[in-house]
Amino acid sequence: MGIASTNHDHDPEGSAMTAFTPQELAFLGGGRKAGGQGNLARIATVGKDGTPHVVPVGMWTHDPTEDTIDVRGRDLEKTKKFRDVARSGRAAIVIDDMVKLDPSEREAAGGWDSRPRAVEVRGRAEAIMEPQPLIRIHPERIVSWGTDPDHPNERNARTVSS
Secondary structure (H helix, E strand, C coil): CCCEEEEEEEEECCCCCCCCCCCHHHHCCCCCCCCCCCCCEEEEEEECCCEEEEEEEEEEECCCCCEEEECCCCHHHCCHHHHHHHHCEEEEEEEEEEEEEHHHHHCCCCCCCCEEEEEEEEEEEEEEECCCEEEEEEEEEEEECCCCCCCCCEEEEEEEEC
16 A cells, blocks of 8 residues: 655646646546446535435536536536535545456455456535536545556555645
8 A cells, every 4th residue: 555645746637737647647548427337436425414415426527627526417507515615615425346357366356257447536525606507626635446457455545735
């Protein structure tokens, strides 16, 4: 497990200063937009009474300009998650999937036929109304696992400097 307080120098598309590793950016790809392309995600917020609230989200993207994870959705401004973020200014998101293993990899994986990979982002969040409602999560802590094909069982956890 790698723990650091750093930003990475660049992303594969040439943007300056990203908090994400090249492997995480490749996994995040273009996000998940209307039409269902990409990985499903789950966003976590905290209610007024301190109760956690976790729900799946179908539309999210990595914004390379802001280096944020942006969440959109139908009537987003009417949702509990949007109200929670507007009130608390905090959120977390997990974007994940399962990768099928070759038969030769299954024994090392304890007999499982697939393995998880994911990127978790925790941080400051904004509930933005214009030009269209979105939740923008600014990474402060990133945890990923299974995103590096050369080291599929490694976990990478770090605090991101601002």
